[in-house]
Amino acid sequence: MSIWVGEDAKVLIQGVTGRQGTFHGGKMVEYGTDIVGGVTPGKGGMTVSLHGRVVPVFDGMEQAVEETMADVSVIYVPPPYAGAAIKEAASAFQTVRGSGLVVCITEGIPILDMVDVVDAMASYPDVRLIGPNCPCIITPGSNGGSKIGIMPGHIHRKGRIGIVSKSGTLTYEAVAQTTGIGEGQSTCIGIGGDPVQGTGFIDCLEAFESDPQTEAIVLIGEIGGSAEEEAAEWISANGTKPVVGFVAGSTAPPGKRMGHAGAIISGGKGTAAEKITAFRAAGIHVADDPSVIGQVLADALIEAGLRES
């Protein structure tokens, strides 16, 4: 098992004929992801070659889902159109299949567009949105697997650790270290660094908690907002699996946006110190230094009787 994306997920790419869509489409095919087609309005009937695999292009999502029976769509559409692309995908999955997963890579979507999108997602209760502004989701398989997004595939290995993070490169850091201590990953999810987003930490924690393949969780947060505190509260009340945590931004100055749109300490709120305190109070094994995430994880697994010392 894994969460939300199986090793054999059928995937569509919205914005497939764009530079990013084609480039990352190729990388996904190379990893083993089953890309079944793409969507670019006005280019229906064309085909694109992704790392040697030729797939059809459709004008719209509804037709694309009908003809391919895809269960996942990944969006590489520029910010002005990304909100509409998410809604189109959600509607198509709900109408045609009754469910689906929409993954949005796009960085720089206006916040009010996302408020609108998240509001609209309530009409598609069985469709999940991950992102925007995220590296996205990967379920490593025994042979290949399903990589949906922009992460480097080769550092992953199938295993029992679930990883969820707001940051792309910090996720890679955590992945490489879990692989480094001889463990692998069930599913890794980058939920993105935007203030308004689809899937949050708690959705991921709930899913990992009920996924039999996942035996321990790595949770990586950063300054801004209160999602980390809420996640800690959820773990306190519901968590049974060991959790290793890290929070980036202890040295970030207040009032300055640190790259991610959501990473800002405002009015003295959203500091790393508050989040780390909440993590510790919830029994999360905190890594003070991201270089020791692997080590802290190994210790947590030993403590839980899941690994020989």
Place this chain on the structure above:
Amino acid sequence: MNIHEYQAKNMFRESGVPVLEGVHCKNVDEALSAYQKLGRGTVAVKSQIHAGGRGKGTLLCPDTGEVRMKGGVKIAFSEHEVGEYASNILGNLLVTKQTGPAGKMVRNLYVEAGCSIAHEYYLAMLIDRSANSLLVMASEQGGVDIEDVAENDPDAIHRIWSEGKNGFTESQCLELGSALGLVGESCSSFSDLVVNLGELFIRSDCSMIEINPLVRTENGGMIALDAKVSFDDNALFRHPEWENVRDLSEEEEIEVRAKETGLSYVKLDGDIGCMVNGAGLAMATMDVIKLYGGEPANFLDVGGGANEDQVTTAFSIILEDPNVKGILVNIFGGIMRCDIIANGIIAAVGKLGLSDPLVVRLAGTNVDEGKAILENSGLNIHPADSLAEGAEKIVNLIQEGF
């Protein structure tokens, strides 16, 4: 992106949010004729900078550092006072608790008509991340720091939320007005103001609007006496008009330049420059430098797909900071290939020269090629395998006075 109070008030005026009559001035003569135009009564002479705490700030002479005047917002009762305050404000540095000790040069002034105040309130509109809606926060305690109110008397802050991206309804706003103790004309005037402000917020892609104080006048009207508006940078593509209100002199020049090249840079006070890919990893790199006893000089995210030119620009931006005594490069190659970064580093060092110690940690895509390129370059680069090792190395190199 932030704008000045006088610009925010122009937007308010056009949107049916009541403000007093006022004139934007660039020099003392303009201030004097503004006083004339406003009817020679009582006026407020207000420094315009993109930072709060202006009223309690101090104006300093930029050359000598001596105090020119206490208070960046003054009430003037005569033409003489308007002239005196304007000349003490314009061309001088205003230091407030939000500007840091260096202060900000004041280039703009707003001369505004006076009014008789019965009570001061606080009002802010922002996006509530977890509720996925607009949020209005209001309090009967205006003119003071809202953070203090939140801490000392949290029940004094009243809130209403919008339905998704829709604005606020009249009944919601009337209820909020009642919660603030407003009745009759004042309450309906307050309600209109909040409804109109909500429409402005959405139409203009704001990320925050703050009115502190919002006042009830002696005759019962509600007026925005101050106005702070921030826009959502992501929405720039549909607001070409923002170019007209953007004041680049209020932004860190180096941060603006970094942004133009696709880099995200924030200057800090330490002496270890860092260049990292990814915002989260860039923050973590700063944290680890601190953990090993050093102080980061900057946050710098080169992004996911940087090329050689961007790496060179990133280096030159880091080296412009005279406090920098050493550099730590930390790259986890995903989309970004380590060999490209390595070539970029060599090109940058060749172009800019580098006397400070440089530690480079590479991991991920094409890491072996990247390491080989650096090793064969003949440059004095200290390699590191992990972030911790890299941070420890750069801190030690600087302490040893390399």
